[in-house]
Amino acid sequence: MSEPRIIVALDFPAATPALEIVARLDPARCRLKVGKELFTGAGPVLVEQLVARGYGVFLDLKFHDIPNTVAGACAAAAELGCWMVNVHASGGRAMLEAARERLDRRSSRPLLIAVTVLTSLDDTALAEIGFAADSGSLVDRLSALALDCGLDGVVSSPLEIARLRRRFGRRPCLVIPGIRPADATHDDQKRVATPSAAIAAGADYLVIGRPITQAPEPLAALAAIEASFATGAPARG
Numbered sequence: 086m087s088e089p090r091i092i093v094a095l096d097f098p099a100a101t102p103a104l105e106i107v108a109r110l111d112p113a114r115c116r117l118k119v120g121k122e123l124f125t126g127a128g129p130v131l132v133e134q135l136v137a138r139g140y141g142v143f144l145d146l147k148f149h150d151i152p153n154t155v156a157g158a159c160a161a162a163a164e165l166g167c168w169m170v171n172v173h174a175s176g177g178r179a180m181l182e183a184a185r186e187r188l189d190r191r192s193s194r195p196l197l198i199a200v201t202v203l204t205s206l207d208d209t210a211l212a213e214i215g216f217a218a219d220s221g222s223l224v225d226r227l228s229a230l231a232l233d234c235g236l237d238g239v240v241s242s243p244l245e246i247a248r249l250r251r252r253f254g255r256r257p258c259l260v261i262p263g264i265r266p267a268d269a270t271h272d273d274q275k276r277v278a279t280p281s282a283a284i285a286a287g288a289d290y291l292v293i294g295r296p297i298t299q300a301p302e303p304l305a306a307l308a309a310i311e312a313s314f315a316t317g318a319p320a321r322g
């Protein structure tokens with residue numbers, strides 16, 4: 086079976102509802118994302134449980150602190166057995182290089198991915214916190230910085246995939262949230278693409294939460310999305 090391209094976002098407040106969904110998924114078919122809510126509620130023990138069940142775990146804690154602290158946090162994520170971890174590119178070169186260098190000391194290490202500009206920030210919000218550039222220029226600038234520091238890739242909106250591929254080529258690993266099957270509700274997502282469109286544009290991994298976790302049959306929803314990659318047809322969620 087080919088490598089799973091779907092990362093299921095476990096956006097739950099505690100271990101019990103998360104594990105109920107995980108019991109209905111398959112580690113050969115998807116990876117799992119643990120973010121700030123679930124990690125704060127359930128802790129590193131849950132991450133270890135998911136790894137022990139054979140899942141690749143993306144620890145989505147978006148580290149942003151002084152270099153030594155972020156490097157230590159990335160090493161702790163690697164100790165837990167995480168497959169992917171992320172940091173804010175706006176933490177700067179010293180922080181990004183410290184994180185990458187600390188992980189490079191290990192015989193096997195998680196993929197290290199940069200967050201550039203939060204999609205919740207528009208140009209007005211960026212100006213208010215002191216960024217002069219528009220969000221597109223900032224995404225380009227922060228992506229270039231992260232890749233120059235040796236990070237493995239970036240998290241990006243589906244609408245930026247083609248531009249990032251044109252600018253940076255095949256090398257960066259592109260991790261893409263904001264994915265909705267054609268007939269699924271958008272929930273609170275605004276800038277969305279279908280799974281097949283995101284893969285065709287050059288996404289490596291798709292982060293998908295509610296279209297799978299809220300489906301009556303999560304594994305069937307996942308299978309329908311996977312099937313849409315091959316056919317190019319919009320997935321039926």
Ligand code: C5P
Pocket residue numbers: 094095096120203204205240242262263264272274292293294295296
């Ligand atoms: O349920 P849904 O598919 O919208 O979940 C998407 C996941 O991706 C959530 O965990 C969300 O926090 C995350 N995410 C996002 N947009 C970003 C970055 C992360 O939706 N720009």
